[in-house]
Structure formats: structure tokens, C-alpha cells
Amino acid sequence: MDKTVDFAGLQVDNVTMEEAVGQVKEFIKSGQPHLITTPNPEIIVTSQTDQELKEIINHSALRVPDGISMVVVSKILGHPLKERVSGIDLMLRLMALSGQEGYRVFLVGSAQGVAEQAATNLKNKYHTNIVGILDGFFGDDSSAVKKIKEAKPDLLLVGLGGGKQERWLNRHLKELGVPVAMTIGGSLDVISGLKKRAPQWTQTLYIEWLYRLVTEPRRWKRQLALPRFLWLVLGPKIR
Secondary structure, eight states, rough: OOOOEEEETTEEEEOOOOHHHHHHHHHHHOOOEEEEEEOHHHHHHHTSOOHHHHHHHHSSSOOOOOHHHHHHHHHHHHOOOOOOHHHHHHHHHHHHEEEEEEHEEEEEEESSTHHHHHHHHHHHOOEEEEEEEHHHHHHHHHHHHHHHHHHHOEEEEEEEEEEETHHHHHHHHHHOOOOOEOOOHHHHHHHHTOOOOOHHHHHTOOOOHHHHHHHOOHHHHHHHHHHHHHHHHHHHHOO
């Protein structure tokens, strides 16, 4: 089975959730900085006109397939992914691992107060060892980097929105020296309770996109990424 799967020039690691968690453990053990990205159909589409973003993801230490449609399409292409490894599910596994192993966690992202509530929920449910929090509007990079470095986390989770979070971490990863830095999109909004996650049955039926469109109609432009992704990846096969 392929170790990576190519989606229109963007490489995704063919890993299970357990394998991804195992790699994170090895990254932390090494003490060297590693970037974990969570490409989904929207990011794959964006990367077609954003070469910098594509290169950042392709050079990440771990790129997990955050989209059930990616699993379906990979089978059609004859290079099947083992399973979907969603960013939020991987994050929650790592938060539970922090509670078990004592890994130090720093959260960055979302509006003021959201990361704090997410931190409280994570501590209550998983006993996560959270050593620092910053909302997504910290402004000055140097002060944010200083605060993170002083906290000395093992895991740095950054949710600044697709594109911005990858660039920010790529720019500061070596300086931060954090063993694992991971992009988490809007996960803090869900973990804090600000937003609801799509139910499991919508994922099973491959209509998670429809649930998001109905519950957040202002996202309609973003949902157009799915048909664009399907045409981008499958188009050459059927033309």
C-alpha cells in the first residue's frame, strides 16, 4: 500500500489514527521541531493557486487526511487511503495522551475566551496538561513566540484558519523549538462548545458538507471547494 497519496500535487500520508499518534510520540521523544498539517479538500483546492501553501504542507513531517471524501476518491484513483484521520480527532487523542503522559500543551487560536473555555473542557475531560493559551488575535508575533517559548510545550496546537496557520508555524517553527506543532483549524470553537460538530451519521453518509451548509449557510462559498476538489482530482481520470 502507498505510503503517501497524491491529490493534485499535494502529498498526504497514508496513515491510520494509531499510526499518526505513534509518530507524534516519536516526534516528542526526539525533541526536534516537527510540523503536522491536516489537508482537506478545501486546502487541496486552495493549494492549486498557492504554491507556498502547497510546499509547506508537502514538506510537513506528517500530513493527515482530514476529509472522508479524500478516502473515497483515493479508492477510485486506485491508491486507497487506510482511513480518514480528522484533525480534531487526532487533536483529542493527543489531549488524552497529554493527560496520561504529562505532555505539555499550548493552545493558540479563535476569539478571546474561546481557547480558555476549550482548555477548561480539555482539562476536565482528559486532564490535559495545558501550560499556555493565546487567542488568535495576538497581533505581535514576537511577543507570541516569546510566550510560547517560555512555556516550553511539547505540543503546540494552532488554529488561525487555513493558510495563515500553516504559514505562521512554518515561519516560526525552528525558533519556537516545539517538538510538535499542529494546525487545528476551528477545532477550538468545537471543543469550547461555541460550535457543534457534524454528527457521526452525516460523516457515514458522506454529507457532512450538507450539515455544515445548513447550520452555517454563510459558509456556502467554502462548500464549493468539494465539487471543485472532485473535478480537480477525478476530472483527468474521466475526461
